[in-house]
Every structure is written in structure tokens, then in C-alpha cells.
Amino acid sequence: MKTQNLVIAIIISIFVQGVTLADGFKMKEESYIDDIPFNTTEIFDAHNNGDTNIVELTTPAEESFIEDIPFNTEKIAGEILSAKAMAETFTLCQESYIDDIPFDTKIIAYRYLSRKTNANSSSILRFIVFSGK
Secondary structure, three states, X not given: OHHXXXXXXXXXXXXXXXXXXXXOOOOOOOOXXXXXXXXXXXXXXHXXXXXXXXXXXXXXXXXXXXXXXXXXXXXXXXXXXXXXXXXXXXXXXXXXXXXXXXXXXXXHHHHHHHHHHOOOHHHHHHHHHHOOO
16 A cells, blocks of 8 residues: 555655646747648638638749759769779788689599590590699
């Protein structure tokens, strides 16, 4: 029972403190921006009166294109990115040798070429003997 009363007292004190502190916070006044091209008060009054032809909306005039940048920004950005990429130096670490081919490619290439040229077995034997294998 004491615990329940204590929890209720804590919750009430937090609520009261929150309410008293919240009075000190004020939103700053924002400047008016005329971005709606119609009067919302007229539309609300016309809607309450049952008027179906509420208001004619006027669209603002289309702005003309102004050539205010006298250069090609896409080309300049591409050149700068290319220069940055070319200026970067890459350092590659030295890789250790891996003996992942379990055969002599030189002998296999010679056998393939000798089949194409119809070499005899003595020329193949000479190649193997003199190539060090």
C-alpha cells in the first residue's frame, strides 16, 4: 500500500512539474508567407453558406528562364572528379607466390603446337631434354 501511494505521488509530482515548466515555452512568431494564391477565409465562408461555385483560382505567371550561370557545371564537375581520381595514388601490397598450377605450361603449349605442326616424337623429346624438364 505504501509503494502504491509513493508511485502515485511521484507520477502526480512529475505531471505538475511538467505542466508548470511547459508554460515557460513559447513558440517564436513566424513571418507570413503568401504562398496560397487564394483567400482561405472566403472559401471557408462560402463553404459554410453552401455555395458550390466557391472561388476561381488564379495561377501565378510562369517565370521566364534566366541564364545566370554562363558555364557548363556538369562539364566542370566531371573534370574535377576526373582530376581527383587521377591524382590518387594506389599502393599495392606485394603478393606471395602461389604454386596453383600443378603442371608445366611450357610443355603443354609445346605439345599443342607440335600436334598442329605434326612434329615427330624425337623433336618433342629434344625439347623436353634441352628445356630442363
